[in-house]
Amino acid sequence: MYIVLDPKSSRPIYEQIIHKVKEQVALGVALPGDKVPSVREMSSQLMVNPNTVSRAYRELEGMGIFVTMRGKGTFISDSFRAANQEEAKRRVQEKVKETVLDAIYGNVAKQTYKQWLDRYYKELGGGESHED
Amino acid sequence: MYIVLDPKSSRPIYEQIIHKVKEQVALGVALPGDKVPSVREMSSQLMVNPNTVSRAYRELEGMGIFVTMRGKGTFISDSFRAANQEEAKRRVQEKVKETVLDAIYGNVAKQTYKQWLDRYYKELGGGESHED
Amino acid sequence: MYIVLDPKSSRPIYEQIIHKVKEQVALGVALPGDKVPSVREMSSQLMVNPNTVSRAYRELEGMGIFVTMRGKGTFISDSFRAANQEEAKRRVQEKVKETVLDAIYGNVAKQTYKQWLDRYYKELGGGESHED
Amino acid sequence: MYIVLDPKSSRPIYEQIIHKVKEQVALGVALPGDKVPSVREMSSQLMVNPNTVSRAYRELEGMGIFVTMRGKGTFISDSFRAANQEEAKRRVQEKVKETVLDAIYGNVAKQTYKQWLDRYYKELGGGESHED
DNA sequence: GTGGTCTAGACCACA
DNA sequence: GTGGTCTAGACCACC
Known part of the structure; x- marks a missing residue:
C-alpha cells in the first residue's frame, strides 16, 4: 500500500494516514485480508515516527478497518463493524450541512455538487453501500 | 445576532462562531448592512474570551463576510469577495470527496445524501447561488 | 481525584488509569461535571509520563466518560454514550464465562461468587443500572 | 483434544490455548489421566508455532492441570494442586469486581449477570466445587 | 494555563 | 520479525 502525505496540511499526520487508508480500502486498492505494511515499514516509507503510524493503525483497528495479529x-x-452506525450517520449529516454551507459561499451550484457526488460515489463506493 | 455554542465540541470556539455567523447570513437572518455585535458584547453574550471572538471576526472579515468601519x-x-473563488471551490470539492468517504463507511446511500443535499440547499441557500 | 497505581502489575499503566477512573466514577466519588486533574497534574501525581496519562484520557473520552474542552x-x-452497548454486553458475557472458569479452578463456590456480586453491585452500581 | 483458536483476538495465542484447555477439562471433555497431544501435534493442528504451544503447556503444568512424564x-x-489457593481466590475476587464494573457500564443488570452465572456454573462446573 | 501532536529512542511480549 | 508500551522532551493551537 502506497500512501502520500501532504506535509503542508495542518491536518495531523495520523489523521492523514487514517484518511488515506480509508480511501484505499474504499477504492478497492487494498482488499480485505491483505497485509498492511508494518508500522516500521510505513514509518520509514513516510519518513515519519513509528509512534505516529502506530496511533493511526490503532485507531483504524478501533474503527474495524484493520485487524492486528500480534x-x-x-x-x-x-x-466492517456495524456498531455505532447511528452515531456515524449523524456525524455525516452534520458534515453534509457544513459542506453545503461552504458550497454556497464558494458559489458552487447544487447541480455541480450533485455531479461531484455521483462521481465520488462511483469512484469510491463500488456499489457496496446498501442502507438498512 | 444570537448564537449558541457547543462547549463540548472538540471544534475550536472561534471556528464555531465563524460557522454560526456564516449560517445566519446564509439563512438570511443577518442581512447585508446589518450591524454586528461588538467583540465585547459578543464575548460577554457567549461567556467567552474576547480574544476568541476577535479572532473569529478577523477571519470573517478576511473572507469578505464582515466589513469593519473604524x-x-x-x-x-x-x-462577497469574488477573489480566491477557484481556491474555495477546490476546497469544497475536497470536502465533498471526504464526506462521501465518510458516508460510505457510515452506510449512507447516495439517495439519502442527495435528500440531505436538497434539504440543506433549500434551508440555507435559497435559489441565490448561480454559477459563473 | 486521587488514584493509586500498582507498579508491580503487568497491566499497562494507561489501562490501570482507565480502570481506576471508571471505578471512581461508578462509585460516585467523581461526579458528572467535575473537573479532572490536568494531564500534567495527573502525570506528576502518578510519577508517570504525560503521554501515558494523555492516552488514558483520550480513550476515556472515546468511551464517553470524559469530555474535554480545549x-x-x-x-x-x-x-454516558449508549452506543455500542450490544457489543459491550457481549464482551461482559465472555468475561463472566471466563471468571466462572477461574472461580471453579480457584475452588470458589457459586454462593460465594454471588455474595461478591451483591457486594460489588451495591458498592459500585448505586442502583443506576436499569436494563433496556 | 480439539481446540479452535480465534486468530483475530488480541489475546495472545498461548493464553487462548490455556483457556481452551481449562474449558475442556472443566467440561469433562478431557478427563484426568488422559493423554494430551504432543506439542508438535498440537502446533501442527493449530497451525501455530511450536514455541507458542510449548509455553502454554508449561504454564498449564505450573497450574497443576498438566503432568508431564519424561x-x-x-x-x-x-x-489439582491446592497450593496458592488463597492467592487464586484473591485474583478471582479482583476479576469479579472488574467484571461488575464493566457490567455496570455495559448496562447489564445484576439479575442478568446472575442468570449467566447460573448457566456457566452449570455448563462448566457441575456440582464439583465444594469450598474448604 | 490547557490538551494535541510529534519525535527519538528504549524495552518488552508475542510468534 | 511483529506490534505494544513507556519515557523524555519539544512545539503548537486554543483560551
Whole structure:
C-alpha cells in the first residue's frame, strides 16, 4: 500500500494516514485480508515516527478497518463493524450541512455538487453501500 | 445576532462562531448592512474570551463576510469577495470527496445524501447561488 | 481525584488509569461535571509520563466518560454514550464465562461468587443500572 | 483434544490455548489421566508455532492441570494442586469486581449477570466445587 | 494555563 | 520479525 502525505496540511499526520487508508480500502486498492505494511515499514516509507503510524493503525483497528495479529502483522479486516452506525450517520449529516454551507459561499451550484457526488460515489463506493 | 455554542465540541470556539455567523447570513437572518455585535458584547453574550471572538471576526472579515468601519463598528458585507473563488471551490470539492468517504463507511446511500443535499440547499441557500 | 497505581502489575499503566477512573466514577466519588486533574497534574501525581496519562484520557473520552474542552480542561461527562452497548454486553458475557472458569479452578463456590456480586453491585452500581 | 483458536483476538495465542484447555477439562471433555497431544501435534493442528504451544503447556503444568512424564508424554493431572489457593481466590475476587464494573457500564443488570452465572456454573462446573 | 501532536529512542511480549 | 508500551522532551493551537 502506497500512501502520500501532504506535509503542508495542518491536518495531523495520523489523521492523514487514517484518511488515506480509508480511501484505499474504499477504492478497492487494498482488499480485505491483505497485509498492511508494518508500522516500521510505513514509518520509514513516510519518513515519519513509528509512534505516529502506530496511533493511526490503532485507531483504524478501533474503527474495524484493520485487524492486528500480534507478532504477525496488521491486515485489512474482512468485515466492517456495524456498531455505532447511528452515531456515524449523524456525524455525516452534520458534515453534509457544513459542506453545503461552504458550497454556497464558494458559489458552487447544487447541480455541480450533485455531479461531484455521483462521481465520488462511483469512484469510491463500488456499489457496496446498501442502507438498512 | 444570537448564537449558541457547543462547549463540548472538540471544534475550536472561534471556528464555531465563524460557522454560526456564516449560517445566519446564509439563512438570511443577518442581512447585508446589518450591524454586528461588538467583540465585547459578543464575548460577554457567549461567556467567552474576547480574544476568541476577535479572532473569529478577523477571519470573517478576511473572507469578505464582515466589513469593519473604524469607530463605527462591524457590519455584514453587502458583497462577497469574488477573489480566491477557484481556491474555495477546490476546497469544497475536497470536502465533498471526504464526506462521501465518510458516508460510505457510515452506510449512507447516495439517495439519502442527495435528500440531505436538497434539504440543506433549500434551508440555507435559497435559489441565490448561480454559477459563473 | 486521587488514584493509586500498582507498579508491580503487568497491566499497562494507561489501562490501570482507565480502570481506576471508571471505578471512581461508578462509585460516585467523581461526579458528572467535575473537573479532572490536568494531564500534567495527573502525570506528576502518578510519577508517570504525560503521554501515558494523555492516552488514558483520550480513550476515556472515546468511551464517553470524559469530555474535554480545549484550553479549559477535562471533565466528567454528564451523560454516558449508549452506543455500542450490544457489543459491550457481549464482551461482559465472555468475561463472566471466563471468571466462572477461574472461580471453579480457584475452588470458589457459586454462593460465594454471588455474595461478591451483591457486594460489588451495591458498592459500585448505586442502583443506576436499569436494563433496556 | 480439539481446540479452535480465534486468530483475530488480541489475546495472545498461548493464553487462548490455556483457556481452551481449562474449558475442556472443566467440561469433562478431557478427563484426568488422559493423554494430551504432543506439542508438535498440537502446533501442527493449530497451525501455530511450536514455541507458542510449548509455553502454554508449561504454564498449564505450573497450574497443576498438566503432568508431564519424561519420555511418555503429557497428561491431564488427576489432582489439582491446592497450593496458592488463597492467592487464586484473591485474583478471582479482583476479576469479579472488574467484571461488575464493566457490567455496570455495559448496562447489564445484576439479575442478568446472575442468570449467566447460573448457566456457566452449570455448563462448566457441575456440582464439583465444594469450598474448604 | 490547557490538551494535541510529534519525535527519538528504549524495552518488552508475542510468534 | 511483529506490534505494544513507556519515557523524555519539544512545539503548537486554543483560551
